[in-house]
Amino acid sequence: MFRRTAAALAALIALAGPSLAHEFKAGTIEIGHPWSRPTPPSAPVASGYMKLTNTGTEVDRLTAISSPAAERADIHRSIVENGVASMRPVEALAIEPGATVDFEAEKLHVMFIGPDRQLKDGERFPATLVFEKAGAVEVEFVVQRRAAEEAPADHSGHGG
Amino acid sequence: MSGIKLFRIATWVAVAVLGGILLASSGWLPGTRPTPESVATGTARVGGPFTLTSHKGDAVDNAKLAGKPYLVFFGFTHCPDICPTTLYELTNLMADLGPAADRLTPLFITVDPERDTQTVLAEYMTAFDGRILALRGDKAATDAAVKAFAAYYRKVPTDGGYTMDHTAGVILIDEEGRFAGTLDLHEPRENVLAKLRRLTAA
Numbered sequence: 001m002f003r004r005t006a007a008a009l010a011a012l013i014a015l016a017g018p019s020l021a022h023e024f025k026a027g028t029i030e031i032g033h034p035w036s037r038p039t040p041p042s043a044p045v046a047s048g049y050m051k052l053t054n055t056g057t058e059v060d061r062l063t064a065i066s067s068p069a070a071e072r073a074d075i076h077r078s079i080v081e082n083g084v085a086s087m088r089p090v091e092a093l094a095i096e097p098g099a100t101v102d103f104e105a106e107k108l109h110v111m112f113i114g115p116d117r118q119l120k121d122g123e124r125f126p127a128t129l130v131f132e133k134a135g136a137v138e139v140e141f142v143v144q145r146r147a148a149e150e151a152p153a154d155h156s157g158h159g160g
Numbered sequence: 161m162s163g164i165k166l167f168r169i170a171t172w173v174a175v176a177v178l179g180g181i182l183l184a185s186s187g188w189l190p191g192t193r194p195t196p197e198s199v200a201t202g203t204a205r206v207g208g209p210f211t212l213t214s215h216k217g218d219a220v221d222n223a224k225l226a227g228k229p230y231l232v233f234f235g236f237t238h239c240p241d242i243c244p245t246t247l248y249e250l251t252n253l254m255a256d257l258g259p260a261a262d263r264l265t266p267l268f269i270t271v272d273p274e275r276d277t278q279t280v281l282a283e284y285m286t287a288f289d290g291r292i293l294a295l296r297g298d299k300a301a302t303d304a305a306v307k308a309f310a311a312y313y314r315k316v317p318t319d320g321g322y323t324m325d326h327t328a329g330v331i332l333i334d335e336e337g338r339f340a341g342t343l344d345l346h347e348p349r350e351n352v353l354a355k356l357r358r359l360t361a362a
């Protein structure tokens with residue numbers, strides 16, 4: 001019941017909010033600003049990032065993600081080791097009590113496989129996150145070029 | 161005048177030699193066969209011969225590329241962050257370089273020619289600077305190109321498919337076809353631009 005209220009609230013916030021920071025909640029898990037990068041045409045994959053904060057006292061785990069906008073979604077970690085880039089699946093992403101998992105900082109991404117369209121700057125698409133304890137929650141990914149926290153690109157003074 | 165030029169050449173030779181030593185000793189290129197003609201001396205050619213096809217359908221080989229500096233990076237379109245981010249970054253850098261960018265050809269060589277068909281690449285590349293070329297070849301041609309740049313790739317099976325491990329970073333090749341360092345796009349933008357200006361001004 002709480003979950004449904006939270007989801008409804010979140011949906012309201014998402015509707016009302018501009019493409020600045022937006023937040024969702026599932027039980028004791030806060031989902032901060034899910035966002036995705038624009039994709040080139042016919043890109044077979046898209047990425048997603050967010051910040052998961054556990055305000056509870058028990059560890060929780062993100063066990064599944066799905067989206068009507070993609071055939072499938074997984075969680076991956078990118079690694080660059082000895083000059084070689086690789087990515088590997090993360091089965092169940094643990095969020096320790098009191099901790100925040102920042103996807104970008106931890107080189108994690110949601111891997112949306114087979115997106116149903118080219119993602120363009122400013123668009124949004126829905127997804128469902130499933131947590132071991134907090135359950136399922138509907139969120140919305142905002143398509144944007146950069147993480148919201150980053151200062152906008154300033155190319156002035158770089159010319160010539 | 162010629163003193164300065166000599167100094168510049170000497171500096172570059174030193175940089176190249178040092179770069180070569182660093183590369184050879186740092187394990188930057190794990191799993192690659194020893195390529196003494198390239199990495200060991202630094203100043204010698206990185207490459208052997210390679211022939212690939214661009215996303216526009218033209219044959220591109222080492223001979224055709226000679227005479228102008230170029231950039232090389234390896235990737236694939238089933239790569240959601242590093243590869244498109246690098247392409248967007250290179251697109252911005254080409255714009256910031258101004259006219260000098262016309263002397264520079266960035267190459268995006270796919271290590272996944274199986275899925276990255278010419279049709280896929282042709283559509284994919286419309287999102288980026290038109291001077292950036294996506295290159296592909298069959299397995300043998302891809303292997304030759306990877307070897308030519310002393311790079312590395314590996315197909316890794318995953319649940320329901322596969323992914324590719326590949327050399328990260330952007331390799332700089334000067335107009336003589338020699339290895340001229342690498343670009344780390346996480347470096348401060350000024351450093352990155354300075355490297356590219358040096359490369360195109362040579």
Ligand SMILES: [Cu+2]
Nearest residue numbers: 076087111240
């Ligand atoms: Cu991935």
